[in-house]
Amino acid sequence: MYRNSYCAIVVDDDAAVLASIRFVLETEGLYVQTYDSVAAVLEADLPEQGCLILDQVMPGATGLEVLAQLRRRGVDLPALLLTSSATPAVRRIAEAAGAPVLEKPVFGETLVKAFMDTLAIGSPTRRSIYPRTAANDHSPLV
Numbered sequence: 001m002y003r004n005s006y007c008a009i010v011v012d013d014d015a016a017v018l019a020s021i022r023f024v025l026e027t028e029g030l031y032v033q034t035y036d037s038v039a040a041v042l043e044a045d046l047p048e049q050g051c052l053i054l055d056q057v058m059p060g061a062t063g064l065e066v067l068a069q070l071r072r073r074g075v076d077l078p079a080l081l082l083t084s085s086a087t088p089a090v091r092r093i094a095e096a097a098g099a100p101v102l103e104k105p106v107f108g109e110t111l112v113k114a115f116m117d118t119l120a121i122g123s124p125t126r127r128s129i130y131p132r133t134a135a136n137d138h139s140p141l142v
Helices: 015-027 038-043 063-072 088-096 108-121
Strands: 007-011 031-035 050-055 079-083 101-103
Touching (some): 007 015, 015 108, 079 108, 088 101
Parallel strands (some): 007 031, 007 050, 050 079
16 A cells, blocks of 8 residues: 555656666555656656656656656646766756756665655746746746
């Protein structure tokens, strides 16, 4: 039985990473949905309560680009970003989006704590993941 109605929505193109994250979170009593591609998550009917766990480097789009697309569609779930090498630019954009960055490899305890902390903070509702600049000041928030 699951501890709560919040869902971990995990997107990663690596099957071993998906299985590992699913195992860790389900062991903690959490409900988990996994997607092995950008297209799969963008086509999915996502739950209203939960947290996105997005791999940054995937074929077709980065995790931050997926997050931007979901935000434009009105999906306001909080998010975590997984990456093996977070550049300052990635960290800056993720911070603007309210998505904490976790460096791979991430240990189970760290992932569970980050998931629960992100749920407690809530959604960065409609925050732009791309900071405004003079060049894009008139563009809508993502």
